[in-house]
Amino acid sequence: MTNNLKEILDFNKEFVKNKEYEKYNTTKYPDKKIAIVACMDTRLTELLPKALNLRNGDAKFIKNAGGVVVHPFGSAMRSLLICIYQFDISEIFIIGHYDCGVSNINTNSIIEKMVKRGIDKNTLDIISNSGIEVKKWLHGFDCVKDSVLGSVQKVKNHPLVPKDVIVHGLIIDPETGKVDVVVDGFKQNNTEESC
Numbered sequence: 404m405t406n407n408l409k410e411i412l413d414f415n416k417e418f419v420k421n422k423e424y425e426k427y428n429t430t431k432y433p434d435k436k437i438a439i440v441a442c443m444d445t446r447l448t449e450l451l452p453k454a455l456n457l458r459n460g461d462a463k464f465i466k467n468a469g470g471v472v473v474h475p476f477g478s479a480m481r482s483l484l485i486c487i488y489q490f491d492i493s494e495i496f497i498i499g500h501y502d503c504g505v506s507n508i509n510t511n512s513i514i515e516k517m518v519k520r521g522i523d524k525n526t527l528d529i530i531s532n533s534g535i536e537v538k539k540w541l542h543g544f545d546c547v548k549d550s551v552l553g554s555v556q557k558v559k560n561h562p563l564v565p566k567d568v569i570v571h572g573l574i575i576d577p578e579t580g581k582v583d584v585v586v587d588g589f590k591q592n593n594t595e596e597s598c
């Protein structure tokens with residue numbers, strides 16, 4: 404197994420010694436007053452900010468599996484509220500992407516893998532009996548457009564989000580970086596037909 408920690412620490416020592424951080428210096432307040440919710444997909448790590456011309460200091464990035472605002476009082480929504488009230492964010496971009504590994508996810512196979520990796524079936528039963536639907540919770544989405552629309556609506560209609568915050572919905576191509584607009588937050592009437 405590669406020792407990534409060692410590689411990272413060796414590199415880091417040189418990075419700091421050579422003051423390579425200097426070109427990234429900025430503040431914690433995003434210059435463009437933008438927050439982005441996007442997928443953790445590795446193809447987007449550099450491609451997404453480059454394709455959108457976002458540099459260090461421009462935007463807050465909130466990443467998770469699928470780039471979804473799953474729950475109105477979950478982690479992504481909490482981060483967005485902090486962005487709005489603590490970091491003066493005025494525009495939010497929900498960015499899904501084509502060919503997402505979270506779409507059409509087979510939750511049965513994930514549960515099987517958990518059991519194979521030593522998770523006791525009783526544990527799964529206890530969680531289930533506590534009212535937590537693990538499969539539903541792990542399930543991503545069947546259609547990225549619906550997912551983006553759903554997250555945009557969740558943010559726009561959130562009781563703690565002020566009405567002057569603009570919420571856009573986009574889908575990015577993980578190969579070319581081309582962006583399609585699902586919801587233009589500045590327009591009143593978006594054609595929000597689903598898949």
Ligand SMILES: [Zn+2]
Nearest residue numbers: 442444503504
């Ligand atoms: Zn994805």
